[in-house]
Amino acid sequence: MRKKLRSLLLLCCLAVMQTTTAQTTVTSLSALQSAINNASPGDVIILANGTYTASTDISITKQGTAAQPITIKAQSVAGAIITGTGGFNISSPARYIVVQGFKFTHSANKAKTGSGTSFCRFTRNIFETPGNGENLTIAGSHHEIDYNTFQHKNALGRFLAIRGSGSQIAESLWIHHNYFLDQQPQSGNGIETLQFGLSGYSMSSSNSTVEYNLFEQCAGENEMISVKASAVTLRYNTIRDCPAQFTLRHGNKCKVYGNYFINTPGIRIFGDDHFIYSNHFESCNPAINIGNGDGEVADGSPLTCHDRPDRVLIAFNTLVNNTSNITQSGRSNGLGATYTNVAYNIIQGGSTAAQIAGPYTNPTWKGNIIYNTSAGAIPGGGYVTANPQVARDTTGTFHLQSGSPAIGAATSGYTDVKFDMDGQSRTLPLDAGADQVSTAAVTARILTPSMVGHNANSTPPVNQLVDITDNGGVITGQYPNTTKPAEDIPSLIDNNTATKYFRSGRTALWVQYKSTTPAAVTKYTLTSGNDVPGRDPKNWTLQGSNDTITWTSIDSRSNETFASRGLTKNYTCTNTTAYRYYRLNITSNNGDTGTQLAEWELFALQAGSMMATLDKEVPVNVYPNPTTGLFKVRLTDKKNKSYRLIVLDAKGHQVAATVLAADQTTLEANFNLTAMPGGMYFVQVSDGLHQTTRSVFKY
Known part of the structure; x- marks a missing residue:
């Protein structure tokens, strides 16, 4: 009976949440402003593709909810262009607003979130705003700035400026997967690419994360990234071909790790208790x-x-x-x-x-x-x-x-x-x-433009078998009792069946491949030589190792035959361990002198990009469920990312929230609904790309 009641409540709640949303398409800025003024939680407002000239700011003060944000989006990414002298001005008490897919070519200093705003998001936009001033200014807390392109700035001001209120810097921001490109040098001060704070905010803690952003050809002044706040984590960013410097200018207790600095003036450090x-x-x-x-x-x-x-x-x-x-x-x-x-x-x-x-x-x-x-x-x-x-x-x-x-x-x-x-x-x-x-999954690397910005693929690509012998590793071998040298062992991995490996003599031999990174091989191929019959391998074992001392058998074959010269045969195995070394031990051939192979290929299940190791759904457990008020949310596989956890009531109103920060190894968050009425609640867990919703019933 309780299970049926919970199911009925869930269906009713979802029905209520779904019936309160609306989608509106507008074809003018006046109609856009009117739709925003009348928006309710869950509404989606679409501006048709085209170029629109704004003479005044587009003002946003409405409030969505965590479950039902108000989304303002272009018909297609970069399809709606806003030019002129006005831009999106999100001001208090606005919250849970999503601005998505626009190209902004209006005057600088017009796109902003103000003090008192919260949980707003700019995603998939292009900022190319001319004139002096900032392309985007962020105040307020819990905002997300992701997958935007900031490009082609040739004036005073910053691409992105973070501010606060009073002496408190904006808190719990998540700035990720943005592309900062081409900021021309200027004379004067205040032309950073990313300025996180000001000296007056520097003693306040932000507890924000700046990660997986790409900075290229940014040279506004001597400081390219300037951090003027405390407790900011900057990680896994790529800074390439930028003549300006990453500077911890004011503030304390920042963490800078896993970043890639290539052809830049590196990092300059002031302040206390930083981790680099x-x-x-x-x-x-x-x-x-x-x-x-x-x-x-x-x-x-x-x-x-x-x-x-x-x-x-x-x-x-x-x-x-x-x-x-x-x-x-x-x-x-x-x-x-x-x-x-x-x-x-x-x-x-x-x-x-x-x-x-x-x-x-x-x-x-x-x-x-x-x-x-x-x-x-x-x-x-x-x-x-x-x-x-x-x-x-x-x-x-x-x-x-x-x-x-x-x-x-x-x-x-x-x-x-x-x-x-x-x-x-x-x-x-x-x-x-x-x-x-x-041997753990790789989740960071040097970024390329295809991984960031408004056109980046936010959907993890399908895992595919990749030939790891093409990744630049080293092949070696042992061929005892030879009467002539092996014919070019590297030819085993040259993707050319006309070349061959030949070992004279009948005793055991092995060939070994050292991969540039560990990989879990689940398939391999052997191609027989194309001239002399009877020299193809017959019995062998494929082994894996990470130290060349301890070897583990992955696959064994016996009495194999190759029916024709130059024949490629495929072999699969159930290996799930990533090894750096793979060895093919050949213990006998098919009767003639020597062993001849034309190609040896090793295949591992790898992702199309660094983000593909992430699950499409964040793995989450909620317990105890039902609950009398106290419950835990556990991430069963925290992948070194920031996660936002939000608890909603049946109407979609937020009743609790927390963040598991990027550099925390914590897998659990505790929530207390003791003071809340009984009924159905929803837990949303998001990593910025994927979201999982779980229901929890309170007696």
Whole structure:
């Protein structure tokens, strides 16, 4: 009976929620404003494709709900263009508003959310607003800015500016998968690409996440990203070919990890208690710039000063081929930095590993690995000189190879270093540098324009079998008792059946492939030679390993025959473990002297992009259910992302909400509905791309 009652209540609630929504298509800005003024939760307002000239702002003060936001969208992405001198102005008490799919070419400083707004979203828009001022200004909290393109700015002002109210910076923002492209250099100050806060907000905590954004050719001024707030996480962003710098300018306790810096001036650090780890720097000048402070905010210096960096962790970063690596410039009467911990970084190439002008009080240097460069300012006990054995993979990043002295370098401490540059969790022992050797799913990489911005594919592509022998790995082999050398072992993976591998003699042999990244092979193919019969393999075993010491059998075959020359045969296996090494042990052939193969291919189930490892639905459990008021929401597989959890009543009104932040490993959130009336409630869990809704019944 209770189960039937719950089902009936759920159907009734869903019916109520569905019947209150409406979809309206308008063909003018006046009709758009009228529809917005009359909108109710759940309404969808569509502006037909075309170009519209706004002479005044389009004002939005309405309130949707978490279950039924008010959506204002273009008929197709970039199909509705708004030009002129007015733009979307979302002001208090607006909440749960979605602005989607527009191209904004109106004057700068016209797109904004104001103080007192909340839970609004700009998604799939193009911002190309001319003139001085910001392309988009965000105040208020819990907003989401995702999959937008900010492009072609040649004036004073920022692409994206984050503000607050009073001395409090905007809180719980989620800025992800945006494309920032082509910001031309200007004379003057205040031309950052992304300015997160102002000095007056810097002592307030934002608890916001900026992730998976791509910055290219942005050179507004010397600061490209300027953070002037506390407790901001910036991770897995790609900053490429930008002549301006990422600067922690004001504020404390920010986390900067898993970012890719390529051909930029790297990162400059002011403020206290920051964590800078698992970042990948290549061709930067410099890579990491430790600021030389001219004041100490904790002792009363003004918020506008260059606050002396204190207790900053700079650890587990990979720096390759940078003009200069870790630096601190001199400063007249400078206060320098104190208690900086520079540990377990890989520094390869460049004139020196570190150049420190000072003052530099009570630093810690530990476990750094340097190669093809001099130590410079690093004291003798703070580094070892060794080849870290990093190699570039198909994504363009340098990963650790088997036998690297970086593997397992840190056996204790550093509990705040939780993830590597691939988005994989770090567990003890920690590997030096930005890469932790792991078989876990890769969820981050150097971004390309196709992964971000208004045209990016937000639907995870279908997983497909990929030939990992095409990924730039290395093939080797052993062929004892040979009377002549093997004929070009690399030809086994050259996709050319005219070339062949030949081993003279009848004793056992093996060939081994080292993949650039671990992969779970579920299929492989063998192609027989195309000239001499009787030399194809007969009995063999396919094995996998991650250290070349312990090998696991994946597939065994016996009495196999190849009916014709140059024949390709497919073999499947049930392997689910990702290995970096695969070995084909051939124990006999079909009677003639030697073993001949033309091709060997290994296939693994891989995603079409880094986002494809995510489930289409966020896996969620709600318990106990039914409940007397107290219940938990558990994410059964938290994938190192930020998740927003919202509890709605039967009418779609939010009654509780929380966020599981990107850098938390927490899988559970607790909710208390004790003071709420009995009935059906709904739990929504969203990662920005996917959403799961679960019902919970309260007695």
